[in-house]
Amino acid sequence: MQQPTQTPHRTPLRRVSQGSLFRLSRSNAYPDAPHGLGFLEPAMSEFLDETETLHANLDGMRRLSDSLTTFNESFASWLYIMNMNALTTDWGQAPTEASFALAKRRAERDAVAAMEALQSRNAAKAREIQIANSVADKTTVTDSDMTFAGNTTTAAGTSTQKSGIPAKKKGVKPKLSAKEKKQRSAEIEKIVACLPLEFRGSDPTLRKHMETVIEGVMYAPDAVKLLDLVSAPDLNQARVNKCLVTLVNRKVVQKDSSTGTVLYHWKGIP
The missing domain is CATH 1.10.10.10 (Winged helix-like DNA-binding domain superfamily/Winged helix DNA-binding domain)
Incomplete structure (x- = not known):
């Protein structure tokens, strides 16, 4: 007894691959489709336009890559030249050891000048205070002498009037220097x-x-x-x-x- 032939497994295909091109061209969805393979012409034309666009984009990418390559080479060459120039050229205005030593001496000289100016101001202020104190001392001593002289004269007159003997003068209280x-x-x-x-x-x-x-x-x-x-x-x-x-x-x-x-x-x- 002959067994029935088993249908081989088939992967489901899209509609464009399930039937003939003639059936697709005559389907009710496209009643005005051209007869036979005529409907492939607009599709191939569109495919050609997209292919040309892809080719133009790829050509632009190639030109961009060439431009970047050229820029990288030029920039690398410029950096190399600058590096070689820095290694082989003497910069006259660059600071040297003598420049740092001169700057240090200038800073020390400025510090000494500032210290001398501060000492001069302090000495002048001290002299002013000393002069003011001397004037105040002289004024105080003068007033005390006048007061003491008046008191002594009065006491002397009183003693002379009472006993006929002049009174002794009291010593002036010493002042601070x-x-x-x-x-x-x-x-x-x-x-x-x-x-x-x-x-x-x-x-x-x-x-x-x-x-x-x-x-x-x-x-x-x-x-x-x-x-x-x-x-x-x-x-x-x-x-x-x-x-x-x-x-x-x-x-x-x-x-x-x-x-x-x-x-x-x-x-x-x-």
Whole structure:
């Protein structure tokens, strides 16, 4: 018994490959299609146009590649020439070791000139302060001499009237020299520098009062009371108390109330 022949497996094909070209040309979808192979002419014409377009694009890509190749070669040649020129040409304006040494000497000379100018300004300022202190000392000594002379004349007249013997003149209290005043100012400045900011310049009046209080306590023979430092109307009792409290907190001044009277003793910077 003969077995039926098995149909070989076939891959499904697109419609253009499933039937003959004649059936495709006569299909109901294209009733006006040309007879036979005539419908291939417009398709081949379109295919030819697309092929020419592809060829033109490929030709443009080739020209672009040639242009890039030419540019790369030219640019590489220029870089090579610049490198060789840098290696073989002497640049007259390029810095050398002597240039760096000259620049260093100029910087040192400028620093020395700036330091000398600063020292000159400081010396001029110190001379001005010294001249001002000398003028103030002369004025103070003159006033003291005049006052002492008047007091001596009055006392002498009174003594002569009472006993007929002239009274002896009292010696004038010695004044500090400019150097001693400068040392005292430096010492007070060192103490003020350790105090809170409000006493170091934010309030010039408060700083002046603090310096007065420090000078009064520092150069007192033994101890000083709060009222001894009051100088109306500027340096009142409240301001003196504020300055003394600050100095006690900083341990520059020691407060002593063991005798029943509040006394302040100078200790100095710890």
